[in-house]
Amino acid sequence: MSVQAPDAGTTxxxxxxxxxxxxxxxxxxxKRFVSDYAESPLAVVAFIVFxxxxxxxxxxxxIAPQNPYDLAQxxxxxxxxxxxxxxxxxxxxxxxxxxxxxxxxSAILYGLRISLAVGVFSGILAMTVGMxxxxxxxxxxxxxxxxxxRIVDLQLSFPAVLVALMLVAILGKGIDxxxxxxxxxxxxxxxxxxRGNALVERRKEYVEAAQCLGLPHRRVxxxxxxxxxxxxxxVVATVQTAHAISLEAxxxxxxxxxxxxxxxxxxxxxNGFQYMLSGxxxxxxxxxxxxxxxxxxxxxxxxxxxxxxxxRLRR
Numbered sequence: 001m002s003v004q005a006p007d008a009g010t011t012x013x014x015x016x017x018x019x020x021x022x023x024x025x026x027x028x029x030x031k032r033f034v035s036d037y038a039e040s041p042l043a044v045v046a047f048i049v050f051x052x053x054x055x056x057x058x059x060x061x062x063i064a065p066q067n068p069y070d071l072a073q074x075x076x077x078x079x080x081x082x083x084x085x086x087x088x089x090x091x092x093x094x095x096x097x098x099x100x101x102x103x104x105x106s107a108i109l110y111g112l113r114i115s116l117a118v119g120v121f122s123g124i125l126a127m128t129v130g131m132x133x134x135x136x137x138x139x140x141x142x143x144x145x146x147x148x149x150r151i152v153d154l155q156l157s158f159p160a161v162l163v164a165l166m167l168v169a170i171l172g173k174g175i176d177x178x179x180x181x182x183x184x185x186x187x188x189x190x191x192x193x194x195r196g197n198a199l200v201e202r203r204k205e206y207v208e209a210a211q212c213l214g215l216p217h218r219r220v221x222x223x224x225x226x227x228x229x230x231x232x233x234x235v236v237a238t239v240q241t242a243h244a245i246s247l248e249a250x251x252x253x254x255x256x257x258x259x260x261x262x263x264x265x266x267x268x269x270x271n272g273f274q275y276m277l278s279g280x281x282x283x284x285x286x287x288x289x290x291x292x293x294x295x296x297x298x299x300x301x302x303x304x305x306x307x308x309x310x311x312r313l314r315r
Contacts, residue, residue, distance in 0.1 A: 235310075
């Protein structure tokens with residue numbers, strides 16, 4: 001009995017005709033996040049603008065034409081020069097000068113540094129405090145949760161500006177005093193957000209399983225509950241950062257914020273307010289535009305982050 005060997009041509013043709021499986025594309029969470037965020041061109045532009053603002057603020061000592069707070073570089077003879085005016089030394093003031101002869105372009109760059117620093121640092125510290133208090137309230141329950149949330153409700157019932165004014169009047173002027181006041185004003189927003197999300201996570205099976213295994217409460221909270229509460233915290237942090245910047249500008253405009261030696265955008269606006277009716281509009285308008293662009297950019301980024309990080313809002 002003879003066995004016929006398979007035809008080589010037939011075998012090769014069958015192998016060539018077999019369908020080759022397409023490579024599977026694995027989309028990482030980072031790529032998916034970037035793709036979802038890029039769906040809004042306006043949000044992308046806002047993010048680029050915000051990065052540019054942060055860059056020029058950090059590099060202000062190197063890219064600013066002059067140090068507006070170095071008396072050796074400022075001349076009172078250059079007071080209230082309009083935009084594009086040339087000084088006696090031949091220097092062109094792109095955005096004009098203020099009442100003290102300081103270059104407005106340089107003053108805005110230095111003012112951005114202070115405004116962003118106050119907003120970011122106060123936001124980080126307020127988020128840390130509010131996150132800890134919110135987790136304690138959600139995980140403890142009972143009277144502890146009730147007392148904490150009543151305090152949160154009481155604070156949120158007052159306008160933020162009013163609370164900040166009272167605190168600054170008690171603490172006094174200074175960048176550290178402003179940051180402390182903003183922390184006290186903002187922590188309740190973070191506490192309420194974390195508490196609401198932590199309550200949802202606490203009832204899930206993986207938390208109950210961790211508790212049944214006898215894991216320490218600290219590990220259950222920080223290892224299992226907290227990571228699932230970070231997404232809404234990021235959204236709240238962007239909104240509150242913009243709120244802190246605007247609140248600090250309001251206090252400085254009213255003369256209760258930073259001292260003249262540490263002028264933020266709000267103080268620059270206040271310095272030119274008295275010259276508005278005399279025609280020197282640029283002293284207040286340009287810092288006001290810088291403040292407006294910064295706050296709008298942060299809010300647009302926060303709105304898009306909310307849509308991306310909240311699964312219920314995804315399309």
